[in-house]
Amino acid sequence: MSSLISTLGMRKLLLTPLIILLLGCFTVTAQNSMVITADQPQSTISEHIYGQFSEHLGTGMYGGLWVGEDSEIPNTDGFRNDVIKALKELQVPNLRWPGGCFADEYNWRDGIGPRDERPVRINTHWGMVEEKNQVGTHEFMRLTELIDTEPYISANVGSGTPREMANWIEYMTFDGNSTLANLRRENGQEEAWEVKFWGIGNESWGCGGNMQPDYYADLFRRYATFAKDYSGNELYKIASGFSNENYGWTETVVEEAGAHMDAISLHYYTLPTGDWGNKGPSKDFGEDMYFSTLKRGLRMDEFVTQHSNRLDKFDPEKRITLAVDEWGVWTDPLEGTNPGFLQQQNSIRDALVASTTLDILNKHSDRVRIGNIAQTVNVLQAMVLTDGEQMLKTPTYHVFDFYTVHHNTKLLPLHLDAEQYEYEGENIPSISATASKSDDGTVNLTVTNLHASETKEVTADIRGVDLSSVSNARLLTGDAVDAINTFDNPDNVSPTDFNDYTLDGNNLTLRIPSKSVIVLRIN
Numbered sequence: 001m002s003s004l005i006s007t008l009g010m011r012k013l014l015l016t017p018l019i020i021l022l023l024g025c026f027t028v029t030a031q032n033s034m035v036i037t038a039d040q041p042q043s044t045i046s047e048h049i050y051g052q053f054s055e056h057l058g059t060g061m062y063g064g065l066w067v068g069e070d071s072e073i074p075n076t077d078g079f080r081n082d083v084i085k086a087l088k089e090l091q092v093p094n095l096r097w098p099g100g101c102f103a104d105e106y107n108w109r110d111g112i113g114p115r116d117e118r119p120v121r122i123n124t125h126w127g128m129v130e131e132k133n134q135v136g137t138h139e140f141m142r143l144t145e146l147i148d149t150e151p152y153i154s155a156n157v158g159s160g161t162p163r164e165m166a167n168w169i170e171y172m173t174f175d176g177n178s179t180l181a182n183l184r185r186e187n188g189q190e191e192a193w194e195v196k197f198w199g200i201g202n203e204s205w206g207c208g209g210n211m212q213p214d215y216y217a218d219l220f221r222r223y224a225t226f227a228k229d230y231s232g233n234e235l236y237k238i239a240s241g242f243s244n245e246n247y248g249w250t251e252t253v254v255e256e257a258g259a260h261m262d263a264i265s266l267h268y269y270t271l272p273t274g275d276w277g278n279k280g281p282s283k284d285f286g287e288d289m290y291f292s293t294l295k296r297g298l299r300m301d302e303f304v305t306q307h308s309n310r311l312d313k314f315d316p317e318k319r320i321t322l323a324v325d326e327w328g329v330w331t332d333p334l335e336g337t338n339p340g341f342l343q344q345q346n347s348i349r350d351a352l353v354a355s356t357t358l359d360i361l362n363k364h365s366d367r368v369r370i371g372n373i374a375q376t377v378n379v380l381q382a383m384v385l386t387d388g389e390q391m392l393k394t395p396t397y398h399v400f401d402f403y404t405v406h407h408n409t410k411l412l413p414l415h416l417d418a419e420q421y422e423y424e425g426e427n428i429p430s431i432s433a434t435a436s437k438s439d440d441g442t443v444n445l446t447v448t449n450l451h452a453s454e455t456k457e458v459t460a461d462i463r464g465v466d467l468s469s470v471s472n473a474r475l476l477t478g479d480a481v482d483a484i485n486t487f488d489n490p491d492n493v494s495p496t497d498f499n500d501y502t503l504d505g506n507n508l509t510l511r512i513p514s515k516s517v518i519v520l521r522i523n
Contacts (some may be wrong), residue, residue: 032458034416036435038443039464041410043366045436047093049358050400050407051152051372053326055100056135057126057379058341064377064386065143066135073389077142078134082391083377086384087147090397091404094197096152096325096372097140101125101207103199104158108168111136112187125207127340137172141193150196152325152372157201157223157240158209166226169198175231192231197370199325200224201240203267205249208240213249216240217256224260236262238323238370243267244303251310258314263321263370266307269330270297270353282331282344283484287452290349290481290515291423293329294450297353298428300327301360308367323370324361328381329353330374342379346485348478348493348515350381351395355448355517356432358403363434365411373400385485392490395483398476401495402519405444405472409436412443421451430456431512441465443522449512452481460508462522467506469523473498477516 054060067073067080074081098106102125110119111133118133135143144151153172155165171180175192184192200223202208204216211219220239227235239257241264242249254264272280272293280289304322311320329350330342337343354373361368373396374380383397411434418431432448443465449456475498485492498518500511512518 032418032431032456034414034433034458034460036443036445036460036462037413037464038435038437038462040413041437042413043411045362045365045406045409045411046369047091047407048369049361049365049371050092050403051094051096051325051370052087052092052149052376052383053096053100053372053374054376055126055379056098056102056106056123056131057100057375058338058343059386060375060377060379060382061135064379066139068134076146078139079143079146080386080391083384083386084146086391086393086397087149087376090383090400091407092147092149093407094150094152094370094372095144095147095376096154096199099154099202100326101203103154103202104156104160104208106156107160107164108137108171112138112183126342127338129340137168138187138189141172141189151193152197152199153195154199154202155223157204157219158207162223162226165200165223166228169195169227169235170230173230173233192233194233196234196236197238198227198235199238199240199265200227203243204240205242205246213252214256217253220253220257221260224257238262238325239264241265241267241307241323243269245306247306247310250307251313254311254314254320258320261320263323264311265323265325266303267326268300268303268324269326269328269374271330272296279330279332282329282334282350283347283482285482287423287481290452291421291426291428293349293353294356295426295428297329297356298360300357301363304360304364304368308364311367318367321369322364322367324368325370325372326374327357327371328374330380344380346381346385346394346396347481348395348476348483349481351399351476351493352448352450352515352517354381354396354399355403355446356450358399359432359434359446359448362406362411362436387487390487392485392487393494394485395476395478395493398493398495399517402446402474402476402517403434405438405519405521406434406436406446409438409444411435412437419456423452430454431458443467444519445522446517446519447510447512448517449514451514453514455514456512458510458512460510462506462508465506467503467522470501470503470508471521471523473501473518473520475513475516475518477513481515
């Protein structure tokens with residue numbers, strides 16, 4: 001090639017198609033680079049983005065969290081000690097309960113008083129099984145104490161009444177002398193609880209009542225009027241928003257009732273196939289289901305952006321939170337299980353959907369300040385799975401553990417140029433990341449390599465701070481795109497130390513294995 005260039009005399013012929021073709025014969029490795037501006041912190045990444053969701057669904061509550069005081073499984077006041085320990089270590093900021101769809105058929109009075117006297121209902125949404133109401137208000141509030149989290153209560157709007165909700169609020173939060181407050185005391189709780197987060201309706205457009213947006217907006221205003229603050233407990237009222245790209249609901253409800261709400265929800269579930277009738281498997285799949293799931297998961301950015309744009313129209317000051325309080329991977333149920341129990345496995349693929357989703361929510365933390373993955377135990381994209389006395393942590397659990405470094409930190413501007421991960425004519429960015437800054441000046445970085453088979457080198461130019469060392473660097477990956485943890489091999493997908501990096505001044509170079517996520521702190 002050099003003789004040819006010499007013959008042509010360099011000149012402008014360097015830009016001719018011939019030379020470009022010749023240069024193309026040489027392998028050039030594309031670069032993944034990011035610039036992090038560490039001295040220009042932005043919005044706070046609220047810890048509440050990392051909330052959990054525990055509905056009365058399948059074995060999510062009964063068997064997963066609650067086993068009863070008389071169980072041979074070690075427990076505290078009926079709740080499994082192994083699950084309590086795991087969730088407490090995860091620093092869960094809030095726990096949403098009792099639903100979900102279940103919330104709009106739940107009467108809180110069914111769950112108070114002696115457990116052997118509580119009524120038995122039918123859980124019509126999830127498997128048509130008996131609901132014995134063994135876990136009610138007092139039990140749930142005890143659970144929040146055990147795992148050191150804030151309660152997020154979903155009130156019954158679909159089949160309930162404003163009075164029913166108002167009475168529940170008074171029962172829980174009034175510290176004075178009233179019949180309802182005294183009833184709480186008779187049932188064993190002397191002091192009023194602090195319960196800030198209240199969802200007024202859930203999926204009111206669907207399982208929560210099949211309402212139209214104008215009707216729900218009026219109904220929300222009515223319910224919100226009777227949701228009172230007692231004894232210094234200030235309610236944070238969360239309206240029922242829509243899912244996916246249904247932006248008209250958000251616009252109508254916020255325009256007509258925005259002054260009465262603190263937040264409006266957004267739900268989005270990632271289906272591997274995009275087909276509710278055939279969602280795809282949670283195990284034993286190949287790169288096709290791996291890629292399609294990741295690609296669909298990344299659509300969260302589109303939905304958050306567009307719903308936020310509607311909020312900006314009526315709330316430019318960003319007072320109203322966009323609460324992404326149901327999200328996660330939803331697959332076909334495991335073979336041989338009750339389809340109404342929504343039991344599925346949890347793979348490294350799902351963990352990467354979690355990391356990329358959290359990156360998206362962090363990026364929008366000026367508007368998104370609450371989030372709840374679905375769900376905590378045994379249901380959908382769970383943190384832990386149980387089987388009798390056994391318990392394991394899923395790959396998604398470890399992602400949430402990694403991302404605790406971002407709780408209540410400042411989002412840092414991050415400009416990312418990433419290679420594309422191409423599969424059968426489609427492509428997605430191969431790299432996703434979040435950078436944040438702690439109060440002590442530490443820069444926290446999580447980076448995900450989505451590519452199924454290629455290690456990626458990522459260079460980071462971290463500006464505006466003096467850096468000296470990297471600490472607490474960890475890696476989560478799997479040996480296959482469908483790698484899972486099982487009760488026979490509970491640590492198959494688990495964190496390891498990450499050492500494949502170099503820090504030279506303010507330049508950090510990372511060599512990240514395929515299908516993996518890393519976390520590190522830069523001091």
